[in-house]
Amino acid sequence: MRENPKTLPMYLRITYHRFVRPRLWRMFIEKQVGDLSDEAFIRLFGFTGTAEEFINQFHTSARLRFFFHPRNQKDFFLQLITTTQPYEQILSEAQDVVENRFETLGSGKVHLGQKINWCKDFKSGKVWPPRKLSTDEILDLANPSDIKVPWELSRFHQVWWLGKAYWVARSEQYAKKFGELIEDWIDNNPLGQGPNWAVAMEVAIRACNWIAGYYFFCESPSLSPQFWLKFQKSLYAHGRFIESNLEYSWRNSNHLLSNVVGLIFLGNFFHQTSFGKKWLAWGVPQLEKEMEEQVCRDGVDYEKSTSYHRLVLELFYTATLLSQRNNIRFPQAYLKRLETMFEFVQHYTRPDGSIPLIGDADDGRLFRFSMSEDINDHRHALSVGAILFERRDFRAAREGFSQDALWLFGGEGFEKFQMLRGEGTRLTSRGFPDGGFYILRSDEAHVFVDAGDLGMKGRGGHGHNDTLSFEFWIDGGPLIIDSGTYAYTFDVEARNEFRSTRAHNTVVIDGAEIAEFSGLWGVNADRTKPSVLEWSTSEQRDILVSEHRAYQSLSSPVTVHRRFELNKERFELVIQDSLKGTGTHQIESFLHFALSVSVELARPNAAGGQASPQKAIARNRNRSYIITATAGEFTVEQTWFSRSYGVREQNQTLQLALKAQLPAEIHLSIKRESDG
Numbered sequence: 005m006r007e008n009p010k011t012l013p014m015y016l017r018i019t020y021h022r023f024v025r026p027r028l029w030r031m032f033i034e035k036q037v038g039d040l041s042d043e044a045f046i047r048l049f050g051f052t053g054t055a056e057e058f059i060n061q062f063h064t065s066a067r068l069r070f071f072f073h074p075r076n077q078k079d080f081f082l083q084l085i086t087t088t089q090p091y092e093q094i095l096s097e098a099q100d101v102v103e104n105r106f107e108t109l110g111s112g113k114v115h116l117g118q119k120i121n122w123c124k125d126f127k128s129g130k131v132w133p134p135r136k137l138s139t140d141e142i143l144d145l146a147n148p149s150d151i152k153v154p155w156e157l158s159r160f161h162q163v164w165w166l167g168k169a170y171w172v173a174r175s176e177q178y179a180k181k182f183g184e185l186i187e188d189w190i191d192n193n194p195l196g197q198g199p200n201w202a203v204a205m206e207v208a209i210r211a212c213n214w215i216a217g218y219y220f221f222c223e224s225p226s227l228s229p230q231f232w233l234k235f236q237k238s239l240y241a242h243g244r245f246i247e248s249n250l251e252y253s254w255r256n257s258n259h260l261l262s263n264v265v266g267l268i269f270l271g272n273f274f275h276q277t278s279f280g281k282k283w284l285a286w287g288v289p290q291l292e293k294e295m296e297e298q299v300c301r302d303g304v305d306y307e308k309s310t311s312y313h314r315l316v317l318e319l320f321y322t323a324t325l326l327s328q329r330n331n332i333r334f335p336q337a338y339l340k341r342l343e344t345m346f347e348f349v350q351h352y353t354r355p356d357g358s359i360p361l362i363g364d365a366d367d368g369r370l371f372r373f374s375m376s377e378d379i380n381d382h383r384h385a386l387s388v389g390a391i392l393f394e395r396r397d398f399r400a401a402r403e404g405f406s407q408d409a410l411w412l413f414g415g416e417g418f419e420k421f422q423m424l425r426g427e428g429t430r431l432t433s434r435g436f437p438d439g440g441f442y443i444l445r446s447d448e449a450h451v452f453v454d455a456g457d458l459g460m461k462g463r464g465g466h467g468h469n470d471t472l473s474f475e476f477w478i479d480g481g482p483l484i485i486d487s488g489t490y491a492y493t494f495d496v497e498a499r500n501e502f503r504s505t506r507a508h509n510t511v512v513i514d515g516a517e518i519a520e521f522s523g524l525w526g527v528n529a530d531r532t533k534p535s536v537l538e539w540s541t542s543e544q545r546d547i548l549v550s551e552h553r554a555y556q557s558l559s560s561p562v563t564v565h566r567r568f569e570l571n572k573e574r575f576e577l578v579i580q581d582s583l584k585g586t587g588t589h590q591i592e593s594f595l596h597f598a599l600s601v602s603v604e605l606a607r608p609n610a611a612g613g614q615a616s617p618q619k620a621i622a623r624n625r626n627r628s629y630i631i632t633a634t635a636g637e638f639t640v641e642q643t644w645f646s647r648s649y650g651v652r653e654q655n656q657t658l659q660l661a662l663k664a665q666l667p668a669e670i671h672l673s674i675k676r677e678s679d680g
Contacts, residue, residue, distance in 0.1 A: 018252045161371070212371070292334065311489075348439070442455055465525055468507070
């Protein structure tokens with residue numbers, strides 16, 4: 005970590021951090037850190053007293069360096085806690101933790117027994133051994149298991165559920181449970197061994213949540229100085245592991261960003277030590293560098309996923325706020341780009357608070373403040389942005405004060421949030437050209453279009469094969485949706501199905517993918533080369549014209565040219581596909597509908613003639629919508645939709661198919677039945 009990340013050539017940096025440092029860790033450092041005695045650990049702080057004296061001194065030194073502390077347990081703060089979440093729900097979620105009941109990644113609530121097996125995917129029964137594991141052993145694609153289940157449990161989001169209950173109920177059972185879970189995890193996850201030490205991202209997120217746990221329980225009489233010494237030694241090992249296993253790659257992702265944030269948290273926690281100062285000195289400028297590299301100028305995370313955008317935003321703003329609290333300042337350019345990340349959330353959030361599920365979604369969070377929160381409502385982040393940047397329009401997006409804002413800003417943040425009251429700015433259509441996303445909007449409609457590449461500057465990553473796909477929300481609810489994600493390792497076939505071109509509301513030529521998959525999180529090459537030819541917006545209509553060139557690789561090359569027009573006066577969305585090329589091709593176009601929507605083809609008319617097969621009717625609870633096409637034939641299919649990782653439900657999809665000599669055009673219209 006001594007190199008300057010801005011000057012070391014990329015190939016050397018990747019080689020050093022992905023191969024050299026992990027090898028040095030395994031050969032020399034891991035055993036040294038794991039065998040560190042209590043006395044030797046205390047001496048790292050320049051202290052020579054007893055464990056109890058050391059813990060008391062540490063407590064004094066660390067007391068004001070986090071977002072909150074037991075001194076915040078005053079009536080006003082406790083009132084805020086129960087305002088952002090009902091008192092009974094706080095206690096209920098904590099009781100589930102006390103009794104080892106967890107709901108993880110679509111599992112439903114499961115009792116894990118009297119003793120948790122931290123290395124087990126309790127959904128499939130797979131148990132990983134407590135030793136150094138290869139990537140193939142971790143993923144274990146030959147068996148239907150999911151490494152994310154033990155990872156998610158070991159991130160320790162449950163710290164928050166126990167901590168809140170401890171503060172509002174003042175019952176030591178929650179502190180004792182925290183201590184039991186921590187000690188049990190340390191005892192059964194030897195340093196560097198087993199699945200929960202396989203990836204530095206997981207180590208970093210766990211460290212951040214453990215640090216939050218310290219500030220909830222550091223004054224509990226139920227937790228001894230010896231416990232806290234064991235806790236701190238493990239956190240020190242977490243930091244040493246992260247710095248020796250940084251997840252650099254040719255396209256850095258949320259993994260490396262998590263590593264950076266973990267070291268910033270740990271550096272701040274151990275700020276009085278040389279290693280803590282080193283972690284902070286490296287972490288803060290690296291955070292700025294990752295903002296520049298991973299976030300487009302218009303605020304879009306370049307992994308091209310709305311769910312991962314939320315995770316990346318949380319990582320950035322949480323580390324930023326912690327640093328600012330400890331008198332570390334950031335350049336204006338960094339803060340401006342952070343602000344634009346909130347703006348993207350503001351604009352992709354639909355009027356009912358839901359989001360379009362673009363790209364991968366694995367329910368990932370840095371801090372999960374409640375077990376029962378809606379994973380697809382990102383407005384909690386806008387509460388943070390409202391206070392951080394004094395934005396009334398962000399505040400207007402959410403009626404209540406979020407738990408995120410509460411725990412990061414406290415009572416002072418609540419007062420600032422209240423002072424931002426006022427009418428919010430009426431949101432209009434907005435393009436994010438660097439990120440490749442466009443929002444066509446009226447008072448009743450919200451259309452989200454992906455007109456960009458597949459993600460990560462051609463690597464794919466958490467992006468899907470969804471160029472020129474869209475989602476359509478209208479009249480209070482979703483109508484046309486993205487299929488979601490559902491699975492990573494536990495069902496490879498489903499993983500590829502959900503990220504395929506056919507799973508999106510776009511055009512497929514000759515049954516081919518717009519990019520061939522490479523592994524679970526990449527493509528062989530992104531040949532889409534998308535371009536936006538027109539973007540205009542007015543009170544009457546929005547027009548977006550774009551094209552991609554992914555099918556230039558076919559024996560008879562094809563360019564897909566798509567024009568979106570949202571007519572705001574008669575609420576009609578018209579999509580014109582112009583397929584440029586030569587030869588005869590099989591053309592398919594898909595519309596995936598929300599769970600609440602039923603679709604049927606038009607019936608024969610009263611005179612006995614057959615209605616056009618290019619006409620269908622989509623009905624939800626409120627209205628009916630007429631869908632017509634100028635060419636091809638409609639069929640209705642049963643498909644899958646995943647609202648959350650590990651969960652899938654059947655929905656209906658309208659497929660338009662035709663075989664045509666190119667060039668060819670297809671006009672697709674979606675409008676309210678009452679609008680004629």
